Amino acid sequence: MTEPSDTTADLLIMNASIIDGTGSPRFDGAVAIKGEKISAVLNSQQTDFPQSLNTQIANSKSVFDAKGLVLSPGFIDAHTHDDRLLLSDPLMMPKLSQGVTSVIAGNCGISLAPMTSAFTSGVIAPLNLLDESGEWFQFKDFQSYIQALRARPAALNCALLVGHTTLRVLAMKDLNLEASELEIELMREHVTEALQAGAIGVSTGLYYEPAVAASAKEVMEICRPLSHYGGVYCTHMRDEADGILQSLDESFLIGREINVPVIISHLKIVGVNNYGKSPQALAHIEAHQSRQEICFDCYPYPASSTILSHDRAVTASRVIVTWSKPLPEMAGMDLSHIAQKLQLSEQDSIKRLVPAGAIYFRMDEGDVQNILSHPQVMIGSDGLPHDQFPHPRLWGSFTKVLGHYSRGLGLFPLESAVRKMTSTTAKNFRLKGRGEIREGYYADLTLFDPEKVDSSSSYENPISRSIGIHGVWVNGVLAYQDGQATGQCAGQVLSH
Ligand code: ZN
Ligand code: CU
Numbered sequence: 360m361t362e363p364s365d366t367t368a369d370l371l372i373m374n375a376s377i378i379d380g381t382g383s384p385r386f387d388g389a390v391a392i393k394g395e396k397i398s399a400v401l402n403s404q405q406t407d408f409p410q411s412l413n414t415q416i417a418n419s420k421s422v423f424d425a426k427g428l429v430l431s432p433g434f435i436d437a438h439t440h441d442d443r444l445l446l447s448d449p450l451m452m453p454k455l456s457q458g459v460t461s462v463i464a465g466n467c468g469i470s471l472a473p474m475t476s477a478f479t480s481g482v483i484a485p486l487n488l489l490d491e492s493g494e495w496f497q498f499k500d501f502q503s504y505i506q507a508l509r510a511r512p513a514a515l516n517c518a519l520l521v522g523h524t525t526l527r528v529l530a531m532k533d534l535n536l537e538a539s540e541l542e543i544e545l546m547r548e549h550v551t552e553a554l555q556a557g558a559i560g561v562s563t564g565l566y567y568e569p570a571v572a573a574s575a576k577e578v579m580e581i582c583r584p585l586s587h588y589g590g591v592y593c594t595h596m597r598d599e600a601d602g603i604l605q606s607l608d609e610s611f612l613i614g615r616e617i618n619v620p621v622i623i624s625h626l627k628i629v630g631v632n633n634y635g636k637s638p639q640a641l642a643h644i645e646a647h648q649s650r651q652e653i654c655f656d657c658y659p660y661p662a663s664s665t666i667l668s669h670d671r672a673v674t675a676s677r678v679i680v681t682w683s684k685p686l687p688e689m690a691g692m693d694l695s696h697i698a699q700k701l702q703l704s705e706q707d708s709i710k711r712l713v714p715a716g717a718i719y720f721r722m723d724e725g726d727v728q729n730i731l732s733h734p735q736v737m738i739g740s741d742g743l744p745h746d747q748f749p750h751p752r753l754w755g756s757f758t759k760v761l762g763h764y765s766r767g768l769g770l771f772p773l774e775s776a777v778r779k780m781t782s783t784t785a786k787n788f789r790l791k792g793r794g795e796i797r798e799g800y801y802a803d804l805t806l807f808d809p810e811k812v813d814s815s816s817s818y819e820n821p822i823s824r825s826i827g828i829h830g831v832w833v834n835g836v837l838a839y840q841d842g843q844a845t846g847q848c849a850g851q852v853l854s855h
Pocket of ligand 1: 466564595
Protein backbone atom coordinates (compact mmCIF):
# COMPACT_ATOMS: atom_id res chain seq x y z
CA MET A 360 0.00 0.00 0.00
CA THR A 361 1.22 3.43 -0.88
CA GLU A 362 0.92 6.41 1.39
CA PRO A 363 -1.95 8.62 0.33
CA SER A 364 -0.65 11.63 -1.52
CA ASP A 365 -2.00 15.18 -1.37
CA THR A 366 -4.27 14.47 -4.29
CA THR A 367 -6.06 11.61 -2.56
CA ALA A 368 -9.72 12.39 -2.72
CA ASP A 369 -12.29 10.61 -0.59
CA LEU A 370 -14.73 10.78 -3.42
CA LEU A 371 -14.62 11.68 -7.08
CA ILE A 372 -17.86 12.55 -8.86
CA MET A 373 -17.00 12.23 -12.52
CA ASN A 374 -18.62 12.67 -15.94
CA ALA A 375 -20.93 15.29 -14.47
CA SER A 376 -22.39 18.30 -16.17
CA ILE A 377 -21.34 20.92 -13.62
CA ILE A 378 -23.45 23.98 -12.87
CA ASP A 379 -21.28 25.83 -10.40
CA GLY A 380 -23.95 28.10 -8.85
CA THR A 381 -22.57 31.41 -10.12
CA GLY A 382 -24.84 31.47 -13.15
CA SER A 383 -21.99 30.56 -15.55
CA PRO A 384 -22.76 28.04 -18.30
CA ARG A 385 -22.43 24.38 -17.33
CA PHE A 386 -19.34 22.40 -18.24
CA ASP A 387 -18.43 18.73 -18.30
CA GLY A 388 -16.03 17.65 -15.63
CA ALA A 389 -15.42 16.09 -12.25
CA VAL A 390 -15.42 17.20 -8.63
CA ALA A 391 -13.08 15.72 -6.05
CA ILE A 392 -14.01 15.77 -2.37
CA LYS A 393 -11.65 15.42 0.53
CA GLY A 394 -13.14 15.47 4.00
CA GLU A 395 -15.89 18.06 4.15
CA LYS A 396 -14.57 20.18 1.30
CA ILE A 397 -14.18 20.24 -2.45
CA SER A 398 -10.52 19.53 -3.16
CA ALA A 399 -10.59 19.95 -6.94
CA VAL A 400 -12.89 20.94 -9.75
CA LEU A 401 -11.82 19.51 -13.09
CA ASN A 402 -13.08 20.87 -16.37
CA SER A 403 -12.80 18.34 -19.18
CA GLN A 404 -12.19 21.20 -21.65
CA GLN A 405 -9.01 22.18 -19.83
CA THR A 406 -5.85 20.92 -21.46
CA ASP A 407 -4.29 19.64 -18.24
CA PHE A 408 -7.38 17.59 -17.51
CA PRO A 409 -6.22 14.05 -18.33
CA GLN A 410 -3.15 14.26 -16.12
CA SER A 411 -4.87 15.64 -13.04
CA LEU A 412 -7.94 13.49 -13.53
CA ASN A 413 -5.83 10.37 -13.74
CA THR A 414 -4.13 11.23 -10.48
CA GLN A 415 -7.44 11.90 -8.82
CA ILE A 416 -9.04 8.71 -10.12
CA ALA A 417 -6.05 6.62 -9.24
CA ASN A 418 -6.04 7.89 -5.69
CA SER A 419 -9.63 8.56 -4.77
CA LYS A 420 -11.23 6.14 -2.39
CA SER A 421 -14.50 5.99 -4.26
CA VAL A 422 -15.77 7.12 -7.62
CA PHE A 423 -19.30 8.13 -8.54
CA ASP A 424 -20.21 8.14 -12.21
CA ALA A 425 -22.60 11.03 -12.86
CA LYS A 426 -23.04 10.53 -16.59
CA GLY A 427 -26.04 12.43 -17.92
CA LEU A 428 -26.62 14.25 -14.64
CA VAL A 429 -26.09 17.80 -13.41
CA LEU A 430 -23.97 18.39 -10.34
CA SER A 431 -24.72 21.68 -8.61
CA PRO A 432 -24.10 23.22 -5.20
CA GLY A 433 -26.63 21.97 -2.66
CA PHE A 434 -29.63 24.27 -2.51
CA ILE A 435 -30.00 26.76 0.31
CA ASP A 436 -33.55 27.31 1.52
CA ALA A 437 -33.58 31.05 2.20
CA HIS A 438 -36.78 31.00 4.21
CA THR A 439 -37.87 28.18 6.50
CA HIS A 440 -39.69 27.38 9.70
CA ASP A 441 -37.53 24.33 10.36
CA ASP A 442 -36.40 25.40 13.85
CA ARG A 443 -38.02 22.41 15.48
CA LEU A 444 -37.88 19.95 12.57
CA LEU A 445 -34.08 20.07 12.82
CA LEU A 446 -34.44 18.51 16.27
CA SER A 447 -37.61 16.45 16.02
CA ASP A 448 -36.96 14.96 12.57
CA PRO A 449 -33.27 15.46 11.82
CA LEU A 450 -33.35 13.63 8.48
CA MET A 451 -35.24 16.69 7.19
CA MET A 452 -36.81 14.73 4.35
CA PRO A 453 -39.02 17.54 2.98
CA LYS A 454 -35.85 19.48 2.22
CA LEU A 455 -33.25 16.80 1.63
CA SER A 456 -35.44 15.12 -0.99
CA GLN A 457 -35.40 18.36 -3.03
CA GLY A 458 -31.61 18.69 -2.94
CA VAL A 459 -31.52 21.26 -0.16
CA THR A 460 -28.36 21.14 1.96
CA SER A 461 -28.82 24.24 4.15
CA VAL A 462 -31.84 25.99 5.61
CA ILE A 463 -32.29 29.43 7.14
CA ALA A 464 -34.62 28.99 10.12
CA GLY A 465 -36.25 31.41 12.53
CA ASN A 466 -38.13 33.46 9.94
CA CYS A 467 -41.23 35.66 10.12
CA GLY A 468 -40.46 36.77 13.67
CA ILE A 469 -40.87 33.28 15.09
CA SER A 470 -37.95 31.29 16.43
CA LEU A 471 -37.96 28.32 18.78
CA ALA A 472 -35.45 30.03 21.07
CA PRO A 473 -35.26 31.77 23.43
CA MET A 474 -38.51 30.66 25.00
CA THR A 475 -39.38 28.56 28.00
CA SER A 476 -42.77 29.96 28.85
CA ALA A 477 -45.33 27.44 29.89
CA PHE A 478 -48.17 28.42 27.55
CA THR A 479 -51.08 27.94 29.93
CA SER A 480 -53.79 28.66 27.39
CA GLY A 481 -52.16 27.25 24.26
CA VAL A 482 -49.16 28.44 22.29
CA ILE A 483 -49.72 31.96 20.99
CA ALA A 484 -50.21 32.13 17.21
CA PRO A 485 -48.13 32.26 15.05
CA LEU A 486 -45.59 30.62 17.37
CA ASN A 487 -47.83 27.56 17.23
CA LEU A 488 -46.70 27.05 13.64
CA LEU A 489 -43.48 25.71 15.15
CA ASP A 490 -45.07 23.63 17.85
CA GLU A 491 -48.72 23.50 18.85
CA SER A 492 -48.02 21.46 22.00
CA GLY A 493 -45.55 23.90 23.50
CA GLU A 494 -43.18 21.20 24.70
CA TRP A 495 -40.47 22.09 22.18
CA PHE A 496 -40.22 25.62 23.55
CA GLN A 497 -37.62 24.51 26.07
CA PHE A 498 -34.54 26.63 25.37
CA LYS A 499 -34.05 29.53 27.74
CA ASP A 500 -31.40 31.08 25.52
CA PHE A 501 -30.05 30.71 22.02
CA GLN A 502 -26.88 29.04 23.16
CA SER A 503 -28.74 26.07 24.64
CA TYR A 504 -30.73 25.70 21.40
CA ILE A 505 -27.56 25.69 19.31
CA GLN A 506 -25.94 23.25 21.72
CA ALA A 507 -28.86 20.88 21.23
CA LEU A 508 -28.50 21.15 17.45
CA ARG A 509 -24.79 20.44 17.64
CA ALA A 510 -25.23 17.55 20.06
CA ARG A 511 -27.51 15.79 17.61
CA PRO A 512 -26.83 17.17 14.14
CA ALA A 513 -29.43 17.11 11.40
CA ALA A 514 -28.81 15.71 7.93
CA LEU A 515 -28.33 19.22 6.57
CA ASN A 516 -26.91 22.55 7.65
CA CYS A 517 -28.84 25.35 9.26
CA ALA A 518 -28.33 29.04 9.89
CA LEU A 519 -30.56 30.66 12.47
CA LEU A 520 -32.41 33.89 13.00
CA VAL A 521 -33.81 35.01 16.31
CA GLY A 522 -37.45 36.04 16.04
CA HIS A 523 -38.74 39.40 17.22
CA THR A 524 -42.21 37.97 17.95
CA THR A 525 -40.70 35.22 20.07
CA LEU A 526 -38.82 37.90 22.01
CA ARG A 527 -41.99 39.95 22.45
CA VAL A 528 -43.90 36.95 23.79
CA LEU A 529 -41.01 36.24 26.12
CA ALA A 530 -40.33 39.74 27.35
CA MET A 531 -43.56 41.72 27.21
CA LYS A 532 -46.47 42.04 29.57
CA ASP A 533 -48.98 43.29 26.99
CA LEU A 534 -48.48 42.38 23.33
CA ASN A 535 -51.05 44.96 22.27
CA LEU A 536 -48.65 47.75 23.18
CA GLU A 537 -45.38 49.02 21.85
CA ALA A 538 -42.49 47.76 23.97
CA SER A 539 -41.43 49.92 26.89
CA GLU A 540 -37.83 51.01 27.22
CA LEU A 541 -37.22 48.30 29.76
CA GLU A 542 -38.76 45.64 27.54
CA ILE A 543 -36.70 46.86 24.58
CA GLU A 544 -33.56 46.57 26.65
CA LEU A 545 -34.43 43.03 27.67
CA MET A 546 -35.13 41.99 24.07
CA ARG A 547 -31.91 43.65 22.90
CA GLU A 548 -29.97 41.63 25.45
CA HIS A 549 -31.51 38.46 24.06
CA VAL A 550 -30.52 39.54 20.55
CA THR A 551 -26.93 40.04 21.69
CA GLU A 552 -26.91 36.65 23.40
CA ALA A 553 -28.29 34.98 20.26
CA LEU A 554 -25.74 36.66 17.98
CA GLN A 555 -22.89 35.74 20.30
CA ALA A 556 -24.12 32.15 20.37
CA GLY A 557 -24.15 31.99 16.56
CA ALA A 558 -27.44 33.41 15.23
CA ILE A 559 -26.94 35.19 11.90
CA GLY A 560 -29.66 37.81 12.28
CA VAL A 561 -33.07 38.88 13.49
CA SER A 562 -36.41 38.28 11.81
CA THR A 563 -39.63 40.19 12.27
CA GLY A 564 -43.23 39.35 11.46
CA LEU A 565 -44.85 42.76 11.77
CA TYR A 566 -47.84 41.40 9.87
CA TYR A 567 -48.78 39.07 12.72
CA GLU A 568 -50.95 40.08 15.66
CA PRO A 569 -48.35 39.78 18.46
CA ALA A 570 -46.04 42.20 16.61
CA VAL A 571 -48.46 44.60 14.98
CA ALA A 572 -48.11 47.09 17.84
CA ALA A 573 -44.33 47.25 17.39
CA SER A 574 -43.16 50.46 15.72
CA ALA A 575 -40.21 50.73 13.37
CA LYS A 576 -38.43 52.45 16.25
CA GLU A 577 -38.98 49.47 18.54
CA VAL A 578 -37.55 47.13 15.91
CA MET A 579 -34.52 49.36 15.33
CA GLU A 580 -33.72 49.59 19.03
CA ILE A 581 -33.97 45.84 19.51
CA CYS A 582 -31.91 45.14 16.38
CA ARG A 583 -29.07 47.58 17.17
CA PRO A 584 -26.55 44.80 18.01
CA LEU A 585 -26.84 43.41 14.46
CA SER A 586 -24.33 45.71 12.80
CA HIS A 587 -21.63 44.92 15.36
CA TYR A 588 -22.01 41.18 14.77
CA GLY A 589 -22.44 41.34 10.99
CA GLY A 590 -26.04 40.15 11.23
CA VAL A 591 -28.90 40.59 8.79
CA TYR A 592 -32.43 41.91 9.21
CA CYS A 593 -35.15 39.72 7.67
CA THR A 594 -38.76 40.78 7.63
CA HIS A 595 -42.19 39.47 6.91
CA MET A 596 -43.45 42.96 6.27
CA ARG A 597 -46.39 44.66 7.92
CA ASP A 598 -48.36 44.75 4.68
CA GLU A 599 -47.92 42.75 1.49
CA ALA A 600 -51.19 43.97 -0.01
CA ASP A 601 -52.42 47.55 -0.53
CA GLY A 602 -49.66 49.06 1.58
CA ILE A 603 -46.72 47.11 0.19
CA LEU A 604 -44.72 50.15 -0.94
CA GLN A 605 -45.03 51.80 2.48
CA SER A 606 -44.02 48.53 4.12
CA LEU A 607 -40.98 48.30 1.87
CA ASP A 608 -40.09 51.84 2.93
CA GLU A 609 -40.42 50.92 6.60
CA SER A 610 -38.14 47.92 6.08
CA PHE A 611 -35.55 50.03 4.24
CA LEU A 612 -35.67 52.67 6.97
CA ILE A 613 -34.95 50.10 9.67
CA GLY A 614 -32.02 48.73 7.67
CA ARG A 615 -30.55 52.19 7.02
CA GLU A 616 -30.99 53.37 10.58
CA ILE A 617 -29.09 50.45 12.07
CA ASN A 618 -26.83 49.95 9.05
CA VAL A 619 -27.58 46.31 8.25
CA PRO A 620 -28.64 44.43 5.12
CA VAL A 621 -32.39 44.03 4.68
CA ILE A 622 -33.89 40.76 3.48
CA ILE A 623 -37.52 41.02 2.39
CA SER A 624 -39.09 37.65 3.11
CA HIS A 625 -41.32 35.92 0.57
CA LEU A 626 -41.80 38.96 -1.64
CA LYS A 627 -45.31 38.78 -3.00
CA ILE A 628 -48.25 40.94 -4.00
CA VAL A 629 -51.38 40.03 -2.07
CA GLY A 630 -55.00 40.76 -2.94
CA VAL A 631 -56.90 40.85 -6.19
CA ASN A 632 -56.85 44.67 -6.26
CA ASN A 633 -53.07 44.59 -6.33
CA TYR A 634 -52.56 41.93 -8.99
CA GLY A 635 -50.01 43.08 -11.52
CA LYS A 636 -48.14 45.41 -9.16
CA SER A 637 -44.96 43.31 -8.96
CA PRO A 638 -43.06 45.60 -11.41
CA GLN A 639 -43.71 48.55 -9.07
CA ALA A 640 -42.54 46.65 -6.00
CA LEU A 641 -39.41 45.41 -7.76
CA ALA A 642 -38.66 48.88 -9.14
CA HIS A 643 -39.08 50.30 -5.64
CA ILE A 644 -36.52 47.84 -4.28
CA GLU A 645 -34.11 48.53 -7.14
CA ALA A 646 -34.41 52.28 -6.62
CA HIS A 647 -33.20 51.93 -3.02
CA GLN A 648 -30.37 49.50 -3.66
CA SER A 649 -27.89 52.26 -4.43
CA ARG A 650 -28.31 53.51 -0.85
CA GLN A 651 -28.29 50.22 1.07
CA GLU A 652 -28.18 46.45 0.81
CA ILE A 653 -31.58 44.94 0.07
CA CYS A 654 -32.47 41.49 -1.16
CA PHE A 655 -35.53 39.24 -1.26
CA ASP A 656 -36.73 35.68 -1.49
CA CYS A 657 -39.79 34.13 -3.08
CA TYR A 658 -41.65 30.82 -3.07
CA PRO A 659 -42.91 29.57 -6.43
CA TYR A 660 -46.66 29.39 -5.80
CA PRO A 661 -49.57 31.85 -6.05
CA ALA A 662 -51.02 30.68 -2.71
CA SER A 663 -49.72 31.58 0.75
CA SER A 664 -50.05 29.59 3.96
CA THR A 665 -50.21 30.50 7.61
CA ILE A 666 -52.63 30.33 10.52
CA LEU A 667 -56.34 30.32 9.74
CA SER A 668 -58.25 33.54 10.37
CA HIS A 669 -61.39 35.12 9.00
CA ASP A 670 -59.55 38.32 8.02
CA ARG A 671 -57.24 36.36 5.76
CA ALA A 672 -59.89 34.00 4.43
CA VAL A 673 -62.04 36.84 3.07
CA THR A 674 -59.14 38.07 0.93
CA ALA A 675 -58.64 34.69 -0.76
CA SER A 676 -60.40 33.15 -3.74
CA ARG A 677 -59.97 29.68 -2.22
CA VAL A 678 -58.97 28.46 1.25
CA ILE A 679 -57.70 24.97 2.11
CA VAL A 680 -57.41 24.02 5.79
CA THR A 681 -53.96 22.56 6.56
CA TRP A 682 -54.54 21.58 10.19
CA SER A 683 -57.08 22.11 12.94
CA LYS A 684 -56.63 21.26 16.56
CA PRO A 685 -60.31 20.70 17.41
CA LEU A 686 -61.26 19.21 14.02
CA PRO A 687 -58.17 17.43 12.65
CA GLU A 688 -60.29 15.39 10.24
CA MET A 689 -60.94 18.59 8.25
CA ALA A 690 -57.28 19.00 7.24
CA GLY A 691 -56.93 19.00 3.47
CA MET A 692 -60.47 20.18 2.82
CA ASP A 693 -61.59 23.46 1.30
CA LEU A 694 -63.13 25.87 3.78
CA SER A 695 -66.21 26.17 1.56
CA HIS A 696 -66.69 22.41 1.72
CA ILE A 697 -66.21 22.37 5.50
CA ALA A 698 -68.84 25.10 5.84
CA GLN A 699 -71.30 22.96 3.88
CA LYS A 700 -70.53 19.93 6.00
CA LEU A 701 -70.92 21.82 9.24
CA GLN A 702 -73.93 23.72 7.89
CA LEU A 703 -72.37 26.92 9.11
CA SER A 704 -71.15 30.10 7.47
CA GLU A 705 -67.44 30.16 6.60
CA GLN A 706 -66.89 32.66 9.39
CA ASP A 707 -68.55 30.41 11.97
CA SER A 708 -66.74 27.38 10.59
CA ILE A 709 -63.46 29.15 11.23
CA LYS A 710 -64.50 29.68 14.87
CA ARG A 711 -64.97 25.90 15.17
CA LEU A 712 -61.67 25.11 13.42
CA VAL A 713 -59.19 27.37 15.25
CA PRO A 714 -56.45 27.00 16.26
CA ALA A 715 -55.85 25.97 12.68
CA GLY A 716 -53.78 26.66 9.59
CA ALA A 717 -54.71 27.34 5.99
CA ILE A 718 -53.60 27.84 2.40
CA TYR A 719 -54.89 31.05 0.84
CA PHE A 720 -55.12 31.62 -2.91
CA ARG A 721 -54.62 35.36 -3.13
CA MET A 722 -51.80 36.09 -5.56
CA ASP A 723 -51.46 36.44 -9.27
CA GLU A 724 -49.39 33.82 -11.10
CA GLY A 725 -48.02 36.57 -13.36
CA ASP A 726 -46.60 38.41 -10.34
CA VAL A 727 -45.11 35.19 -8.98
CA GLN A 728 -43.36 34.54 -12.29
CA ASN A 729 -42.20 38.13 -12.55
CA ILE A 730 -40.60 38.04 -9.09
CA LEU A 731 -39.11 34.58 -9.70
CA SER A 732 -37.56 35.82 -12.93
CA HIS A 733 -35.80 38.75 -11.27
CA PRO A 734 -32.03 38.21 -11.45
CA GLN A 735 -31.58 38.90 -7.72
CA VAL A 736 -34.29 36.68 -6.24
CA MET A 737 -33.51 33.86 -3.81
CA ILE A 738 -35.71 30.79 -3.56
CA GLY A 739 -37.14 30.13 -0.10
CA SER A 740 -39.82 27.53 0.58
CA ASP A 741 -41.57 29.06 3.62
CA GLY A 742 -42.72 25.47 4.17
CA LEU A 743 -44.59 24.64 7.37
CA PRO A 744 -43.25 21.22 8.31
CA HIS A 745 -45.64 20.43 11.15
CA ASP A 746 -48.87 21.06 9.26
CA GLN A 747 -50.95 17.94 8.84
CA PHE A 748 -51.78 18.76 5.22
CA PRO A 749 -49.07 21.26 4.30
CA HIS A 750 -48.82 23.72 1.43
CA PRO A 751 -46.96 21.88 -1.39
CA ARG A 752 -44.13 24.43 -1.16
CA LEU A 753 -42.73 22.44 1.77
CA TRP A 754 -41.79 19.45 -0.39
CA GLY A 755 -41.61 21.04 -3.83
CA SER A 756 -40.33 24.63 -4.02
CA PHE A 757 -36.84 23.96 -5.35
CA THR A 758 -37.64 21.21 -7.80
CA LYS A 759 -40.68 23.15 -9.05
CA VAL A 760 -38.38 26.05 -9.97
CA LEU A 761 -35.98 23.70 -11.76
CA GLY A 762 -38.63 21.60 -13.47
CA HIS A 763 -41.76 23.62 -14.03
CA TYR A 764 -40.42 27.17 -14.26
CA SER A 765 -37.00 26.65 -15.83
CA ARG A 766 -37.33 23.57 -18.05
CA GLY A 767 -41.10 23.60 -18.56
CA LEU A 768 -41.99 27.26 -19.05
CA GLY A 769 -38.47 28.35 -19.98
CA LEU A 770 -38.68 31.38 -17.68
CA PHE A 771 -34.93 31.31 -17.15
CA PRO A 772 -32.01 28.98 -17.93
CA LEU A 773 -31.18 26.16 -15.53
CA GLU A 774 -27.95 27.95 -14.59
CA SER A 775 -29.98 30.96 -13.40
CA ALA A 776 -32.42 28.73 -11.55
CA VAL A 777 -29.52 27.14 -9.65
CA ARG A 778 -27.95 30.54 -8.90
CA LYS A 779 -31.22 31.70 -7.30
CA MET A 780 -30.98 28.83 -4.80
CA THR A 781 -27.22 28.71 -4.17
CA SER A 782 -24.64 31.49 -4.57
CA THR A 783 -27.12 34.37 -4.37
CA THR A 784 -28.44 33.02 -1.09
CA ALA A 785 -25.01 32.27 0.37
CA LYS A 786 -23.86 35.82 -0.41
CA ASN A 787 -26.93 37.52 0.98
CA PHE A 788 -26.85 35.54 4.24
CA ARG A 789 -23.05 35.68 4.40
CA LEU A 790 -22.59 31.92 4.47
CA LYS A 791 -18.88 31.59 3.78
CA GLY A 792 -17.66 28.73 1.62
CA ARG A 793 -21.15 27.69 0.53
CA GLY A 794 -23.30 28.05 -2.55
CA GLU A 795 -20.70 27.40 -5.24
CA ILE A 796 -18.82 24.46 -6.65
CA ARG A 797 -15.36 25.75 -6.13
CA GLU A 798 -12.11 24.38 -4.78
CA GLY A 799 -11.91 24.90 -1.01
CA TYR A 800 -15.68 25.30 -0.66
CA TYR A 801 -17.74 22.91 1.45
CA ALA A 802 -18.87 19.82 -0.41
CA ASP A 803 -22.59 20.55 -0.23
CA LEU A 804 -23.68 19.07 -3.55
CA THR A 805 -26.80 17.98 -5.38
CA LEU A 806 -26.88 15.62 -8.33
CA PHE A 807 -30.00 15.69 -10.48
CA ASP A 808 -31.39 14.71 -13.83
CA PRO A 809 -31.97 17.96 -15.76
CA GLU A 810 -34.55 16.32 -18.03
CA LYS A 811 -36.63 14.85 -15.22
CA VAL A 812 -36.17 16.97 -12.11
CA ASP A 813 -39.49 18.29 -10.82
CA SER A 814 -41.68 18.52 -7.76
CA SER A 815 -44.42 15.98 -7.30
CA SER A 816 -46.19 17.65 -4.38
CA SER A 817 -49.50 19.34 -5.10
CA TYR A 818 -52.38 20.96 -3.22
CA GLU A 819 -54.16 17.61 -3.40
CA ASN A 820 -51.14 15.48 -2.51
CA PRO A 821 -48.66 17.72 -0.69
CA ILE A 822 -46.37 15.19 0.97
CA SER A 823 -44.39 13.75 -1.90
CA ARG A 824 -40.71 13.40 -2.74
CA SER A 825 -39.35 15.21 -5.76
CA ILE A 826 -38.48 13.49 -8.99
CA GLY A 827 -34.99 13.34 -10.47
CA ILE A 828 -32.81 14.00 -7.41
CA HIS A 829 -30.10 11.34 -7.56
CA GLY A 830 -27.75 12.28 -4.75
CA VAL A 831 -27.25 14.90 -2.05
CA TRP A 832 -23.98 15.41 -0.18
CA VAL A 833 -23.73 17.55 2.93
CA ASN A 834 -20.24 18.53 4.05
CA GLY A 835 -18.87 15.71 1.89
CA VAL A 836 -21.19 13.08 3.36
CA LEU A 837 -23.81 11.32 1.23
CA ALA A 838 -27.12 12.18 2.88
CA TYR A 839 -29.64 11.17 0.22
CA GLN A 840 -29.55 8.78 -2.69
CA ASP A 841 -32.24 7.64 -5.14
CA GLY A 842 -35.25 8.58 -3.06
CA GLN A 843 -33.90 7.58 0.34
CA ALA A 844 -32.05 9.29 3.15
CA THR A 845 -28.85 7.48 4.00
CA GLY A 846 -29.33 8.29 7.68
CA GLN A 847 -26.02 10.12 7.89
CA CYS A 848 -26.32 13.42 9.72
CA ALA A 849 -23.40 15.72 8.93
CA GLY A 850 -25.23 19.03 9.13
CA GLN A 851 -23.55 22.00 10.79
CA VAL A 852 -24.87 25.12 12.46
CA LEU A 853 -23.58 27.90 10.20
CA SER A 854 -22.63 31.16 11.87
CA HIS A 855 -20.74 34.25 10.84
ZN1 ZN B 1 -43.80 34.97 6.69
CU1 CU C 1 -42.37 32.35 6.83
